[in-house]
Amino acid sequence: MTVDSLFLENIEEFVNDENKIVTYKWLSQTLNVNCNTAKQMLFKYIDTVRNDKNKDDISATYFISGLSKPDIDGVQAFKSAVIPEEKLGSYKDSYMVVTSCHVYSVQKSTLKDSNALYMTDFEKFKENVFNSNKYSSIQCERAELRSREEMEMLTMKMVPAADTEKAAPSAVSKPVQKAMPKSAIASMFAKTENSKGGPVKETAKSEPAKAAKIEDAKPAKTETAKSAKTGPAKADGKKTEAASKKSDGGMKSFFPKQQTESSKPASVTTKKDEKPKEVKKEIQKSPEKPASKKTARKEDSDDEPIFISKRRKTDQDLFASDSGEGEEMEEESECPLPPSPPGAKEASPEPEEPVKKSPTKQQVSKVDTGKTSGTGSRRIRKRKQVNKTYMDKDGFMVTEKVWESESTDASESEEPVKKDVKKPAVKSPAKGGGKKASPKKKPSPSKTNSAKQTSLTAFFKKS
Amino acid sequence: MEYCTKPITSNPDALLSEPVGDDNTFKRISCKIKHCCDKFRLKDRNFQRQYAHLYSERLITMRTCLESAAKQKWGSDIVIRKLHELNSDETCVVIGTLFKHMELQPSILREISDEHGLLPQPLTSKYTSSEDKLILEDELQRITLVGELQVQTSVTGVIVAVHGVEPEDDKGKFHVKDYCFQQLPAQDPLPSLEQDRYLVFVSGLEIGSKCEQQFNLQLFVDMVTGQLGCPEQQAANANIAAVIVAGNSLSKDTQTKDTLTKAKYLTKNTVAGSVEAMKSLDDYLVQLAACTDVVVLPGEFDPCNYTLPQQPLHRCMFPQAARYPTLHCATNPYEAVIEGIRVLGTSGQPVQDIYRYSSLEDGLQILDKTLEWGHLAPTAPDTLGCYPYYDEDPFILKECPHILFSGNQNKFQHKTHKGSDGQRVLVLSVPRFCQTGTAALVNLRTLESFPMVFQSEIGSDTMEVDSPVAEK
Numbered sequence: 001m002t003v004d005s006l007f008l009e010n011i012e013e014f015v016n017d018e019n020k021i022v023t024y025k026w027l028s029q030t031l032n033v034n035c036n037t038a039k040q041m042l043f044k045y046i047d048t049v050r051n052d053k054n055k056d057d058i059s060a061t062y063f064i065s066g067l068s069k070p071d072i073d074g075v076q077a078f079k080s081a082v083i084p085e086e087k088l089g090s091y092k093d094s095y096m097v098v099t100s101c102h103v104y105s106v107q108k109s110t111l112k113d114s115n116a117l118y119m120t121d122f123e124k125f126k127e128n129v130f131n132s133n134k135y136s137s138i139q140c141e142r143a144e145l146r147s148r149e150e151m152e153m154l155t156m157k158m159v160p161a162a163d164t165e166k167a168a169p170s171a172v173s174k175p176v177q178k179a180m181p182k183s184a185i186a187s188m189f190a191k192t193e194n195s196k197g198g199p200v201k202e203t204a205k206s207e208p209a210k211a212a213k214i215e216d217a218k219p220a221k222t223e224t225a226k227s228a229k230t231g232p233a234k235a236d237g238k239k240t241e242a243a244s245k246k247s248d249g250g251m252k253s254f255f256p257k258q259q260t261e262s263s264k265p266a267s268v269t270t271k272k273d274e275k276p277k278e279v280k281k282e283i284q285k286s287p288e289k290p291a292s293k294k295t296a297r298k299e300d301s302d303d304e305p306i307f308i309s310k311r312r313k314t315d316q317d318l319f320a321s322d323s324g325e326g327e328e329m330e331e332e333s334e335c336p337l338p339p340s341p342p343g344a345k346e347a348s349p350e351p352e353e354p355v356k357k358s359p360t361k362q363q364v365s366k367v368d369t370g371k372t373s374g375t376g377s378r379r380i381r382k383r384k385q386v387n388k389t390y391m392d393k394d395g396f397m398v399t400e401k402v403w404e405s406e407s408t409d410a411s412e413s414e415e416p417v418k419k420d421v422k423k424p425a426v427k428s429p430a431k432g433g434g435k436k437a438s439p440k441k442k443p444s445p446s447k448t449n450s451a452k453q454t455s456l457t458a459f460f461k462k463s
Numbered sequence: 464m465e466y467c468t469k470p471i472t473s474n475p476d477a478l479l480s481e482p483v484g485d486d487n488t489f490k491r492i493s494c495k496i497k498h499c500c501d502k503f504r505l506k507d508r509n510f511q512r513q514y515a516h517l518y519s520e521r522l523i524t525m526r527t528c529l530e531s532a533a534k535q536k537w538g539s540d541i542v543i544r545k546l547h548e549l550n551s552d553e554t555c556v557v558i559g560t561l562f563k564h565m566e567l568q569p570s571i572l573r574e575i576s577d578e579h580g581l582l583p584q585p586l587t588s589k590y591t592s593s594e595d596k597l598i599l600e601d602e603l604q605r606i607t608l609v610g611e612l613q614v615q616t617s618v619t620g621v622i623v624a625v626h627g628v629e630p631e632d633d634k635g636k637f638h639v640k641d642y643c644f645q646q647l648p649a650q651d652p653l654p655s656l657e658q659d660r661y662l663v664f665v666s667g668l669e670i671g672s673k674c675e676q677q678f679n680l681q682l683f684v685d686m687v688t689g690q691l692g693c694p695e696q697q698a699a700n701a702n703i704a705a706v707i708v709a710g711n712s713l714s715k716d717t718q719t720k721d722t723l724t725k726a727k728y729l730t731k732n733t734v735a736g737s738v739e740a741m742k743s744l745d746d747y748l749v750q751l752a753a754c755t756d757v758v759v760l761p762g763e764f765d766p767c768n769y770t771l772p773q774q775p776l777h778r779c780m781f782p783q784a785a786r787y788p789t790l791h792c793a794t795n796p797y798e799a800v801i802e803g804i805r806v807l808g809t810s811g812q813p814v815q816d817i818y819r820y821s822s823l824e825d826g827l828q829i830l831d832k833t834l835e836w837g838h839l840a841p842t843a844p845d846t847l848g849c850y851p852y853y854d855e856d857p858f859i860l861k862e863c864p865h866i867l868f869s870g871n872q873n874k875f876q877h878k879t880h881k882g883s884d885g886q887r888v889l890v891l892s893v894p895r896f897c898q899t900g901t902a903a904l905v906n907l908r909t910l911e912s913f914p915m916v917f918q919s920e921i922g923s924d925t926m927e928v929d930s931p932v933a934e935k
Binding site: 007024025033034035036037039040041043044061063065066067068075076077078079080081082083084087097098099100101102103110111112113114115117118121122125126129130132133135136137138139140141142143144145146151154 | 678693750
């Protein structure tokens with residue numbers, strides 16, 4: 001391999017015109033030559049300048065290494081030093097055996113300290129960190145950069161094992177861990193199918209399969225497992241959006257299922273009303289949906305407040321109706337059964353579902369006073385502890401605490417429910433506004449969201 | 464060229480010549496490293512336990528070795544007694560744990576005790592005094608030791624067998640005539656290597672400190688990676704199989720412990736000093752790892768847990784260097800079998816601790832003593848932070864190493880420790896690089912070691928290098 005003869009001009013340019021400090025390492029990386037060749041180039045340059053031009057305005061530093069003479073305690077060390085040209089002679093004498101001597105750097109001005117030398121090389125190194133050893137004379141076969149996949153495998157490993165045996169276990173764990181990304185990838189495919197604007201039925205069909213896979217990967221409660229079987233298309237639609245993200249998306253998808261489950265006894269009609277709304281939303285959005293995460297995220301965030309409000313409502317309902325516990329249980333137990341027929345008929349287009357839901361709803365809610373879908377009121381039986389005063393046989397007035405059932409209508413329960421809705425809403429903005437001001441404002445948006453028709457008096461109660 | 468006492472180079476000035484372009488590259492020599500630091504890895508972190516378990520485990524494990532050592536030294540007919548079965552005026556052997564009672568030993572109870580109203584103890588380098596007492600403890604009792612066993616050169620936590628008598632007129636004291644420790648365990652035979660292979664030890668880089676030696680460290684890296692030197696020396700450098708960085712890669716200044724005591728508003732946006740230093744360390748390590756196997760041990764000032772055994776630094780701290788499979792993050796203490804040679808060592812905390820609590824001055828001597836005592840860190844957990852082990856004591860020397868090293872010492876020193884069974888151990892004290900610019904090179908074939916000194920004398924730079932001392 002012959003050396004390019006232009007190097008002399010290059011070095012001259014670097015030293016004289018650009019006033020650079022040319023170290024052998026910097027030169028080897030700039031001219032893409034082996035480090036030893038660079039050292040020889042520098043030597044040649046110094047030689048040329050010193051002999052021919054007589055313009056001796058450059059200074060050089062040398063590297064010298066060797067076995068030192070025994071010191072006071074008789075110890076000999078392998079000393080390596082970078083010294084200015086002037087000290088070369090004296091250093092050579094101080095060594096017993098000189099093992100190396102070569103040019104280290106050439107520069108115009110005399111150096112004050114080693115910092116400038118260090119910085120030149122450091123800056124060059126930083127330009128390409130992983131190429132630092134390219135022009136060195138020692139190459140190591142073992143030192144191969146790990147690929148991106150390998151690095152990801154390492155980060156996914158649970159046990160920190162920094163041994164040379166890492167290669168073996170990582171190979172073993174590869175197939176296992178590939179399954180994990182595979183399911184994530186599978187869910188991505190599901191999402192992209194959806195985004196292609198295919199009819200909702202198709203996605204709904206493919207959903208249970210994918211959903212089942214995702215279910216396996218994630219911890220599933222029994223409720224959610226049940227609802228996975230029922231799989232109303234809307235909930236599955238939600239899940240695809242959610243599952244397109246990774247695990248936290250999957251977790252969010254559990255919420256709609258839980259709400260479909262427990263909200264059924266409480267406010268099946270509300271859910272029904274929301275469903276056509278959300279289904280419409282989904283149909284609108286699915287043709288628009290590219291496979292971009294942002295839209296998926298927006299949808300999720302849109303859906304979330306709705307779900308949260310629904311959830312709050314269901315919580316409140318559960319707490320409110322103590323005597324309704326037994327009823328709730330019955331209703332819940334019946335829930336899996338009726339939803340399965342609609343689940344089987346997933347393929348049917350969305351608008352038909354509300355119609356289907358109403359007969360099931362009537363079957364389910366015994367407590368209904370017969371008010372059909374469209375109205376939001378429902379009788380709620382409450383068990384209250386009441387003080388009862390009466391005359392006993394001895395003629396004494398006795399006051400006793402007794403559990404009495406009291407039935408109220410839904411509009412009254414709206415108030416406490418709304419207050420719960422307010423509280424998270426108030427907490428989330430976390431900005432001033434008087435506490436009174438925000439609660440008063442909040443009822444209006446939440447009211448428009450709820451499908452229950454509330455009387456005007458609700459506004460003025462407990463203000 | 465070889466790194467030996469008489470290196471031979473045919474042409475040291477080979478590169479003071481015209482560029483020809485016929486540079487040959489050398490291949491890094493192979494290196495089979497088998498890390499044995501699993502026993503120093505903490506599987507669970509249960510700090511609810513007391514340290515009594517660790518001590519009892521130590522005594523139980525080492526008792527058997529000590530019994531055989533005692534029998535060998537004083538005859539198989541000697542009587543080995545437990546303290547509760549001691550008879551007065553009977554010459555016998557007792558095996559137990561040493562406890563050194565020191566008045567000046569910092570005691571947290573005394574510090575916080577209000578009634579004494581004591582001021583906190585001034586920091587001294589040594590906590591020994593002339594009134595220290597040695598006490599022997601076994602499973603049930605303890606007894607004061609007087610006699611041949613020197614107080615000043617002993618430390619708490621060593622398991623010893625003492626031969627002596629408890630006289631009738633001086634009950635409560637055991638007069639020691641002679642004593643012995645565990646015998647050096649069996650050593651695997653030294654494998655015969657055909658070729659010279661070198662191991663380089665470096666420690667105390669102390670990046671981030673004011674006296675950090677960036678340029679000299681870069682010279683070291685360039686030397687190992689084959690950039691510096693003549694082709695013959697580069698060929699010799701290619702035989703460096705691995706580099707072991709033995710602790711304190713970051714400096715004490717990066718610890719910035721004052722953020723704990725300062726008010727939050729003062730320290731709100733300050734970045735920890737260790738962040739920049741870690742990036743700088745990563746830069747050095749990526750250059751080294753691209754060319755050779757590197758083992759990084761955590762040290763006293765590194766961002767790692769305080770108690771021994773220190774867990775490996777996580778590879779996420781080395782985003783660049785960890786891309787190379789040649790970077791190995793290891794525990795402190797560290798044990799490995801490299802090409803059949805057992806290497807064992809620490810980053811210097813046990814040696815430092817023994818220095819503080821005894822009159823021993825020389826780091827090499829202390830390291831040698833730990834080999835004699837059969838325990839890597841006898842002062843743990845008394846004065847050296849240690850994990851409360853329950854059913855094991857991983858610091859007991861069960862196999863004899865070929866190389867025993869300790870990082871962060873004051874100077875480069877080495878000696879060969881000869882065991883009673885023909886074992887030969889190279890005891891190596893690796894100096895702090897920030898102070899001395901010295902790394903230690905060990906030839907695995909001959910177990911010889913040499914210091915490698917890096918310095919620069921440019922302009923006003925004059926490196927004061929402590930002369931390396933060797934003890935043979």
